[in-house]
Amino acid sequence: MTTALPPEAAAAAERTRREVCDLHAELPRWNLVTWTSGNVSARVPGTDLFAIKPSGLSYDELTPASMVVCDLDGTPVDGEHAPSSDTAAHAYVYRAMPEVGAVVHTHSTYATAWAARGEAIPCAITAMADEFGAEIPVGPFALIGGDDIGRGIVATLRGHRSPAVLMRSHGVFTVGKDAKAAVKAAVMCEDVARTVHIARQGGPVEPLPQEHVDALYDRYQNAYGQRRQHP
Numbered sequence: 001m002t003t004a005l006p007p008e009a010a011a012a013a014e015r016t017r018r019e020v021c022d023l024h025a026e027l028p029r030w031n032l033v034t035w036t037s038g039n040v041s042a043r044v045p046g047t048d049l050f051a052i053k054p055s056g057l058s059y060d061e062l063t064p065a066s067m068v069v070c071d072l073d074g075t076p077v078d079g080e081h082a083p084s085s086d087t088a089a090h091a092y093v094y095r096a097m098p099e100v101g102a103v104v105h106t107h108s109t110y111a112t113a114w115a116a117r118g119e120a121i122p123c124a125i126t127a128m129a130d131e132f133g134a135e136i137p138v139g140p141f142a143l144i145g146g147d148d149i150g151r152g153i154v155a156t157l158r159g160h161r162s163p164a165v166l167m168r169s170h171g172v173f174t175v176g177k178d179a180k181a182a183v184k185a186a187v188m189c190e191d192v193a194r195t196v197h198i199a200r201q202g203g204p205v206e207p208l209p210q211e212h213v214d215a216l217y218d219r220y221q222n223a224y225g226q227r228r229q230h231p
Helices: 007-024 087-096 109-117 126-132 148-157 179-200 210-222
Strands: 039-044 049-052 068-071 076-078 102-106 164-167 171-176
Touching (some): 007 039, 039 087, 087 148, 102 179, 109 164, 164 179
Antiparallel strands (some): 164 171
16 A cells, blocks of 8 residues: 655654654553554645554554554555554544644543443543643544444544543543644543542532633633743
8 A cells, every 4th residue: 555655755654653653652651542452644745645553453562663654545655554444534523623733532541431321521620720721522423434423422522622532332532733732632531531530429510610711721721831932
């Protein structure tokens, strides 16, 4: 399935392959996946291509060269392996949401348990307001293999602050401006899913008032952390 990419596209694809390969290591590190499940993809800058994990390879087998480069229809254009079974879903997200630079999929335990119940995670703690700015919503059930999952992701997240969606009876999909942001959203999704689940064992959990959610989200997104100082 290897084709000759133009030199600039080939160089950009190689950089994206390395980044996507490196970030896959974060999924088992944070206990978000088991065996060969889960995947990370990212757009190749300056092209209509993206790089994604190959299907069925274990995480310790992954190398930059094993990442598969696909066009935005999900057709492989460069690589020696078959791409992830979720490739059509990722491709649909990229076509429908040009602002999305990366997509991550996990079956992390607590978040997937919420998905199995078909229940959104209420925005009940400040860390969740910071990162998600809202509840983490539930998307529709869809079978793996086609673009139905991608359609559900887009329908649920378009116009929503949350970069994460719980696809019913399946697992977590997150989006971000780049691969690191999408992986971070997946890590944070599992963290808040676990915390809110534990909190509910002691009784009802009340969502934060919307005005507090708005203030926390604005501060975290626009003021938190190190900001470039203008001369």
